[in-house]
Amino acid sequence: MHFKQASGTSRGVLKTKETWLLFLEQGNARGIGECGLFRGLSYDDKPHYEDRLNWVCQNIHLGVDVLMSQLHEFPSIQIGVEMSFKSLESHDKFELFPSDFTKKEAPIPINGLIWMGSQDFMQRQIHDKINSGFSCIKMKIGAIDFDAEMELIKAIRKEFTPNDIEIRVDANGAFKPDEALEKLKILSDFDLHSIEQPIKQGQIDDMAELCEKTPLPIALDEELIGVIDVTEKAKLLQTIKPQYIILKPSLVGGFSGSDAWISLAEKEKIGWWVTSALESNIGLNAIAQYTYTKVSNMPQGLGTGGLFTNNFECPLRVAQGQLTYKNNLNWIFNL
Numbered sequence: 001m002h003f004k005q006a007s008g009t010s011r012g013v014l015k016t017k018e019t020w021l022l023f024l025e026q027g028n029a030r031g032i033g034e035c036g037l038f039r040g041l042s043y044d045d046k047p048h049y050e051d052r053l054n055w056v057c058q059n060i061h062l063g064v065d066v067l068m069s070q071l072h073e074f075p076s077i078q079i080g081v082e083m084s085f086k087s088l089e090s091h092d093k094f095e096l097f098p099s100d101f102t103k104k105e106a107p108i109p110i111n112g113l114i115w116m117g118s119q120d121f122m123q124r125q126i127h128d129k130i131n132s133g134f135s136c137i138k139m140k141i142g143a144i145d146f147d148a149e150m151e152l153i154k155a156i157r158k159e160f161t162p163n164d165i166e167i168r169v170d171a172n173g174a175f176k177p178d179e180a181l182e183k184l185k186i187l188s189d190f191d192l193h194s195i196e197q198p199i200k201q202g203q204i205d206d207m208a209e210l211c212e213k214t215p216l217p218i219a220l221d222e223e224l225i226g227v228i229d230v231t232e233k234a235k236l237l238q239t240i241k242p243q244y245i246i247l248k249p250s251l252v253g254g255f256s257g258s259d260a261w262i263s264l265a266e267k268e269k270i271g272w273w274v275t276s277a278l279e280s281n282i283g284l285n286a287i288a289q290y291t292y293t294k295v296s297n298m299p300q301g302l303g304t305g306g307l308f309t310n311n312f313e314c315p316l317r318v319a320q321g322q323l324t325y326k327n328n329l330n331w332i333f334n335l
Contacts, residue, residue, distance in 0.1 A: 102327075105324050108292055111136040217244060244272060244273070
C-alpha cells in the first residue's frame with residue numbers, strides 16, 4: 001500500500017505499508033482475508049513470515065480452528081485466516097459480522113487521528129478534523145518538543161471544552177520512566193481523556209506504578225503485543241491495572257485474540273476500544289464490522305483507509321466523526 005503523503009510515526013516516516021491478501025475459493029464463492037503485517041511493530045515481523053503464509057495455503061483444508069491453533073506466533077496471519085473464512089461464508093457480500101452496521105447503516109463513532117509532524121502541520125490537521133465534525137481527536141505526541149506539543153493542546157482547550165472535544169494522546173512509549181509521571185501531571189491539566197503507552201512496553205513494574213499514581217487515565221497498546229497465553233494476558237492486566245486497553249486485532253491474534261483480551265479486561269473492570277493498524281479497506285471493513293458487534297459507546301480508532309493511493313473502493317464512509325457502511329455502494333477490487 002502506498003501512502004498519499006509520507007506519514008510520521010514514532011517509528012519513523014512511513015511511505016509504504018506491506019500487506020498480504022489470502023484468497024479462499026470454494027465453488028463460485030470467494031473469500032478474502034488481509035494479513036496486516038506491520039513492519040517494526042508486529043510480533044510476527046520475522047524472516048520466515050512468507051513461509052508461514054505458504055504453509056497456510058498448503059494446509060487450508062485443515063479448517064479455521066486447526067489453522068488458528070498453529071499460528072499463535074503469527075497474529076496478523078491469524079486474522080487473515082479468520083477473515084477469509086468468514087468472507088467466504090458471506091458469498092461475496094463481505095458481510096463478515098452481520099449487524100445493524102451492515103444492514104441499516106448504523107454508525108460507529110470514531111476518533112480523528114492527528115499525525116506527527118511540525119507544529120504547523122499538526123495544527124492544520126487538528127482544525128481540519130474539528131471542522132469536519134469530529135468530537136474526539138487522537139494526537140500522536142513525542143515527536144516534536146514536549147512544550148510545543150503542550151502549546152498545541154492548550155490552544156485546543158482555549159477554544160473547545162472537554163464537552164466539545166475529547167482529546168486522546170498517544171506517546172508510543174516516548175517518555176522515560178523517571179520523567180513520565182511529571183509529564184502526565186502536566187498533561188492532566190488539559191482534561192484529556194487518556195494517554196496511550198506513556199513508556200515503552202516491557203517495563204511492567206514501572207508501568208504498574210504509573211497506572212497506580214497517574215492523574216490521567218493510561219491505555220495499554222504496544223504492551224499487549226506478543227502476549228499470547230491467556231494466563232499471561234490475565235497476569236499482565238492484574239499486575240499493571242491500566243485504566244484502558246487498546247486492541248489492534250491484526251497485532252493481538254485477530255478477532256478471537258481480541259475477544260480474549262476484552263473478556264479479561266471486563267472481568268478486571270478495565271475499559272477498552274478497538275483500533276485499526278493501517279490495514280487496507282479489506283481489513284478495515286472486517287475490523288469495523290467486528291467492533292460494532294462488541295457494543296461499545298466509546299469512539300473507536302478506525303481509520304478510513306484514505307491514506308493510500310491504491311486502496312480498494314468500498315462502502316465505508318466517514319462523516320461527522322462517524323463511520324458508516326453504505327449499502328448502495330459497491331466493492332471494486334483492482335487486483
